[in-house]
Amino acid sequence: MFNYICEECGKGTVKEKVFENYRTKIKGYPFVVDKAIIGVCDRCGAKHFKANETKRWEELYNKDLELKHISLLPDEIEAVRKSLGLSMEDFAYLIGCTRQSIYNWEKKDREKPQSRMADLLIKLVRYSFEVGKVDVINFLTEEAKKLGITIEVAKQTSSTLIGNIIHLNVKKVPRDYFQKPKGSLSLAAVAVEEREITIAESLEQELTGILHYDYGRAALSLEIEKNTIGLKIVDFELVTNNDRHYIRQDVKIEDNRILLLSDTEYTEDKVREIILKPKS
């Protein structure tokens, strides 16, 4: 199918070659073709691709998506639409496509699945219908991870958090909590008590601190370990285990430390919750 003069060097002849497990990218995603037929120049080595061959790869890729169940299957799309109680027409209006597209995606013997963008949007709709509030960026990065792709998205800055409320849960963790990645925590059987610290952590773990009680000054403070959102001044409410509420306003964060209570008998293990309200 090749055997023509190479356009790259103008001298060699392009010869057919079969590549086993050929790595390529289709629609931006990594894909391995079992046996790829590619023309290679016998002089300069330039690769020449035939349109019908690359089309075959795309078809393999589409089948692979279906087999590995990466994209939603026809009956899954139909199920999402029906759970929302929508006709094909209204579902098309909802996600911004044509009725014909919905029809094609729901067809049992369809030739190719919906585009990844459409697939992600339908998955988001489904997830939102199931759980309500969705962290969209987190959802999308998790979906990318399923394809082996890690995407680092910049964190929220403090300016977007001003006025928001951050709930910090207080809990005991092993002393090496911050040194080891999550999931590899190992506890020696002995002296567990001594190896524990008390930390306060937000649900999304964007702010984490260690509670310290200074016996000399009878002061309780929070030392922030992870201040990825760059807080400077906060209002806070501290709730103790016996349900006392202490409210403080315009507290400065100095050297990553917030003085919570002074002249207090409340040690770190007597705190249940800290509610922070960033001011700057």
Ligand SMILES: [Zn+2]
């Ligand atoms: Zn050549």
